[in-house]
Amino acid sequence: MPLYSLFHYAPACFIGAVKLNSIAPVLRLPALGSCILRHSTIAAAALALFFPAAAQGRDLLLKKGDRLAVVGDSITEQRQYSRFIEDYLLACTPELRLQIFQFGWSGERAPGFAKRMDNDLIPWKPTVVTTAFGMNDGSYQPYNDNIGKTYEDGTRLIQDRMKEIGARMVVGGPGPVDTDSWQRKKPDADKYYNDNLGKLGDIAGKLAEERGFVFADLHPLMMDVMAKAKAANGAAYHVCGGDGVHPGANGHLVMAYTFLKALGVDGDIGTITVDMKDGATGSDGHKIVSAKAGVVELESTRYPFCFDGAEKDPGGTRSILPFLPFNEDLNRYTLVVKNLDGENAEVTWGAASKTFSKKQLGEGINLAAEFIDNPFSKPFQALDRMVAEKQAFETNMIKRIITNFRSVRGAIGDDPEMDDLLAKLYAKLAEKQEALQEQARAAVVPVAHKITVQAK
Numbered sequence: 001m002p003l004y005s006l007f008h009y010a011p012a013c014f015i016g017a018v019k020l021n022s023i024a025p026v027l028r029l030p031a032l033g034s035c036i037l038r039h040s041t042i043a044a045a046a047l048a049l050f051f052p053a054a055a056q057g058r059d060l061l062l063k064k065g066d067r068l069a070v071v072g073d074s075i076t077e078q079r080q081y082s083r084f085i086e087d088y089l090l091a092c093t094p095e096l097r098l099q100i101f102q103f104g105w106s107g108e109r110a111p112g113f114a115k116r117m118d119n120d121l122i123p124w125k126p127t128v129v130t131t132a133f134g135m136n137d138g139s140y141q142p143y144n145d146n147i148g149k150t151y152e153d154g155t156r157l158i159q160d161r162m163k164e165i166g167a168r169m170v171v172g173g174p175g176p177v178d179t180d181s182w183q184r185k186k187p188d189a190d191k192y193y194n195d196n197l198g199k200l201g202d203i204a205g206k207l208a209e210e211r212g213f214v215f216a217d218l219h220p221l222m223m224d225v226m227a228k229a230k231a232a233n234g235a236a237y238h239v240c241g242g243d244g245v246h247p248g249a250n251g252h253l254v255m256a257y258t259f260l261k262a263l264g265v266d267g268d269i270g271t272i273t274v275d276m277k278d279g280a281t282g283s284d285g286h287k288i289v290s291a292k293a294g295v296v297e298l299e300s301t302r303y304p305f306c307f308d309g310a311e312k313d314p315g316g317t318r319s320i321l322p323f324l325p326f327n328e329d330l331n332r333y334t335l336v337v338k339n340l341d342g343e344n345a346e347v348t349w350g351a352a353s354k355t356f357s358k359k360q361l362g363e364g365i366n367l368a369a370e371f372i373d374n375p376f377s378k379p380f381q382a383l384d385r386m387v388a389e390k391q392a393f394e395t396n397m398i399k400r401i402i403t404n405f406r407s408v409r410g411a412i413g414d415d416p417e418m419d420d421l422l423a424k425l426y427a428k429l430a431e432k433q434e435a436l437q438e439q440a441r442a443a444v445v446p447v448a449h450k451i452t453v454q455a456k
Helices: 041-050 052-056 081-091 110-120 145-164 189-211 218-233 249-263 318-323 326-330 358-363 377-412 416-442
Strands: 007-009 026-028 036-038 067-072 099-104 128-132 168-172 214-216 268-275 280-282 286-292 295-300 332-338 344-349 352-357 447-455
Touching: 067 081, 081 099, 081 249, 081 377, 081 416, 099 377, 099 416, 110 145, 110 377, 128 249, 145 168, 145 189, 168 189, 168 249, 189 214, 189 218, 214 249, 218 249, 218 318, 249 318, 249 326, 268 286, 268 295, 268 447, 280 286, 280 295, 318 326, 326 332, 332 358, 344 358, 352 358, 377 416
Parallel strands: 067 099, 067 128, 128 168, 168 214, 268 332
Antiparallel strands: 007 214, 026 036, 268 280, 286 295, 295 447, 344 352, 344 447
16 A cells, blocks of 8 residues: 555645544655554554644635635546535535636646646636646656656646745645556556556645645545445446546545545534434524424525435445545534433434434434435535536636637737736626626525434
8 A cells, every 4th residue: 555645734744634544544744754654543543642733633724705726637627526626615614705716627737737827827816726737747658757857847837836926725636547447458557657646646745845835645545445446336436437537426526525625624514402302502504493302493504515326326426435534524414412212213304214322313423424315415406506507617718718818919919908908808707707606605595404303
């Protein structure tokens, strides 16, 4: 198993809230040189003892009103992990009121984006930027020094420019190719290319550490999740897509998870406490409308993240959940029940009912994990459709219009009047994008729902 960390917060010795025993066979602390904590409950305890801030999770990178740019190649332009990130930030952290823009470009490499970032990205004035390059930079062949140097040079230009404009940054390494579907006629192709991609991730991480940026190491986590998922569902369960490169919704959820963790979201959606003898209480975003004898009616403005697809469908998000601690780390919507008469109780939420022990309910159950289909599912789908429409507009805005400003300037030359015209056109397009952002934000409507706890 390769050595890796899910992400580094550099240069400080700091690690986000990671479930060591579920996703990180090895956790590497960059500021400690060769100090390596191996996956175990003992390692988790040691981390909590010596690095309490790391064990509790690091500070949220995002601030209210931030402008978050999601940048990358065709995997980003698929508009799936970028959509999941936006869905999450709008529905699960609505108080941040973020502006989000997807900048994916099919076939792009780090040096290519470095050439267009001043024209395409900087005018949008991002305050936080995520990047995911490397898949194309590896040139689909074994690693060599020239590949590494070209990628390093392009990545350095991007990171230095973001530093100049004062943007905070999550630098994503490349994900892997699928160990089954990638170039099946070449038995070793997935091995040598994943080795290449891993090395490119190391380069991106080193540069991020030098500049104090967060590093989201996609490759090792996706490899780990892919191995577990294929062991359970068969080799044909593709985490990186049928072509071996472009993931389905399952792989994109792993990517979204990694970036959201790197952004520092704490995953606390809310807590509903039901006292069977004395009503109920709800945390922020969850208003108790009525509570009597274990029947609680609520109105919620903060959603849990919701999933779709069949249990073994790589085209849906549900199927990857057994191999990824998304609900545990990022999607905790907790129900606690006190003063329950009896050793068990049936909990009904929406159309589904499940039975839990008194002990489980006293400690708290995660409604988002236990009830995949729930009262938030349809409102969440409506939000997702709005975000998809918005991100499709952003792709066209950048690829068909904004990026061509470079050609206009090249043809006209230094012309203040033309610069003014282009600035006005950009402002008009940005106005449309902001309107779509507000429509997506408005899609997070209050959800009325009921939780019933019946002692058995």
